[in-house]
Amino acid sequence: MPRLEKKDRLKLPHVPVPKRPPQDRITDFREVSLTYTPEQAVAEASRCLECGKAPCEAACPLHNRIREWLALTMDGKFVEAAHLSRATNPMPEICGRICPQDRLCEGACTIGVKREPVAIGAIEKFINECAIAQEGLPLPDAAPATGLRVGVVGAGPAGLACAEELARRGHHVTVYERQPLPGGLLRYGIPGFKLEKHVVDRRIRYLERLGVEFVTGTRVGDDIAVEEMRAYFHAVFIASGATTPKRPALPGSDLPGVEDALPFLARNAPDDVDAAARDDLRGQRVVVLGGGDTAMDCLRTARRLGAAEVVCLYRRDEANMPGSRREVQAARDEGVVFRWLTAPVRFLGDGGRLRGVECIRMELGEPDEEGRRRPVPVEGSSFEVPADLAILAFGFDGSPPLASDGPALRRDGTYVADENGATTVPGIFAGGDVVRGPDLVVTALRDGRRAAEAIDRYLRRRLTDPLGAATV
Ligand SMILES: Cc1cc2nc3c(=O)[nH]c(=O)nc-3n(C[C@H](O)[C@H](O)[C@H](O)COP(=O)(O)OP(=O)(O)OC[C@H]3O[C@@H](n4cnc5c(N)ncnc54)[C@H](O)[C@@H]3O)c2cc1C
Numbered sequence: 001m002p003r004l005e006k007k008d009r010l011k012l013p014h015v016p017v018p019k020r021p022p023q024d025r026i027t028d029f030r031e032v033s034l035t036y037t038p039e040q041a042v043a044e045a046s047r048c049l050e051c052g053k054a055p056c057e058a059a060c061p062l063h064n065r066i067r068e069w070l071a072l073t074m075d076g077k078f079v080e081a082a083h084l085s086r087a088t089n090p091m092p093e094i095c096g097r098i099c100p101q102d103r104l105c106e107g108a109c110t111i112g113v114k115r116e117p118v119a120i121g122a123i124e125k126f127i128n129e130c131a132i133a134q135e136g137l138p139l140p141d142a143a144p145a146t147g148l149r150v151g152v153v154g155a156g157p158a159g160l161a162c163a164e165e166l167a168r169r170g171h172h173v174t175v176y177e178r179q180p181l182p183g184g185l186l187r188y189g190i191p192g193f194k195l196e197k198h199v200v201d202r203r204i205r206y207l208e209r210l211g212v213e214f215v216t217g218t219r220v221g222d223d224i225a226v227e228e229m230r231a232y233f234h235a236v237f238i239a240s241g242a243t244t245p246k247r248p249a250l251p252g253s254d255l256p257g258v259e260d261a262l263p264f265l266a267r268n269a270p271d272d273v274d275a276a277a278r279d280d281l282r283g284q285r286v287v288v289l290g291g292g293d294t295a296m297d298c299l300r301t302a303r304r305l306g307a308a309e310v311v312c313l314y315r316r317d318e319a320n321m322p323g324s325r326r327e328v329q330a331a332r333d334e335g336v337v338f339r340w341l342t343a344p345v346r347f348l349g350d351g352g353r354l355r356g357v358e359c360i361r362m363e364l365g366e367p368d369e370e371g372r373r374r375p376v377p378v379e380g381s382s383f384e385v386p387a388d389l390a391i392l393a394f395g396f397d398g399s400p401p402l403a404s405d406g407p408a409l410r411r412d413g414t415y416v417a418d419e420n421g422a423t424t425v426p427g428i429f430a431g432g433d434v435v436r437g438p439d440l441v442v443t444a445l446r447d448g449r450r451a452a453e454a455i456d457r458y459l460r461r462r463l464t465d466p467l468g469a470a471t472v
């Protein structure tokens, strides 16, 4: 089909990403967003203006070659487009589903200034699902085996991206994971309604075929020491995430009925857990404390578990909350109620169980160091919000493995590391949330890839110059 003039492309209507209606989607944990049809993908990709500077590519943490794969999609060359997307992204079919595109590529799209931006994420998902349906996930040409061993701590996106890149370069990679299955928060945090788990399993099987070895149910620092790993492997990459919950000292937080966000999500939110093993919240009143994306996932999970009332309590207003706008809207569409400018003071019990949360009204004061207006309590304004279950989603600190002589850490449990992931201990690299604090899948993937390149340089230097290995 001949390409339209740019001014005519501006007149093309946006093709909304098809979504399951709220009354249907809250009955299960399957994905809410459906995949474009080929016709829809071509129509939406055809809206791209192929801007000279491509702000979308600059805003994508992986600097994906978005313009080029959108152009291939316009021409119906879906498999070629997918191949190109994989050149920069180790998990494009996953990023297409769960990146907060409104804050990244789509947030920078030129058309988005006045109209809906091009649905880059949905097209990334479509081209990759299309290619996988046709040819699976073919293995790349493998480099000859180097005989060098790398140990990875943690099978989340950072660890998996690092393992893939190192395996492709001929190194033998062993990934240690404390959970029964690999995937990190892709499996045990992000709910099935955003990312179905067969999509994660498919990637793990690909990595196994590539030669990556997984040792699951093994906690580094407990079942195997970091020092032992350092002695056996030629290099170590630590990607153990940031999942240690922040817990403000609120009276009553040890009452039954008060729970941290992650165990609640891990138990309930994957789409492939046995329905009988999930919590039954029918008839219950659930409050979620916090305003980030984890809070949104808990709220939407509670709706799917049948809760009668699901309320988000957040101490700032809607404009100043950290969660993605799309996530807030999705939660609202599913019947979640938001109470802004509301902060918890204590948990109230009755007969040894949670009865409610005492809260206080807040107002917004001066901006803090991040530019968000600081919430200030309104004196004498306390009130009670009744609740049978209160879920705490106040954020997370780093979760490094225990090590007596490990790399330097910051006070929040994250490692000090340079832009290549090199820590203060030669031969130990780190990346993903355990370095940057809670962030995104796409940045964890970028860290994993970058660290793999640095580890490869370190190992090759060791081969040729054992004394010079400390410099990467
Ligand atoms: C509820 C929730 C929803 C989210 N939703 C999104 C989203 O929609 N989009 C997005 O981009 N990001 C989202 N994120 C953030 C994203 O999941 C993380 O930024 C990303 O997973 C970080 O990757 P990682 O590999 O650094 O760590 P993780 O994914 O946390 O993986 C770390 C792995 O290390 C393992 N591990 C830890 N300690 C040890 C040890 N001592 N020994 C062995 N193994 C160990 C853990 O079990 C885990 O498997 C979400 C986060 C949460 C909590």
Ligand code: SF4
Pocket: 059, 060, 061, 062, 063, 064, 066, 089, 095, 096, 099, 101, 104, 105, 106, 120, 121, 124, 442
């Ligand atoms: S990886 Fe994420 S930010 Fe980059 S193009 Fe894909 S959806 Fe956008």
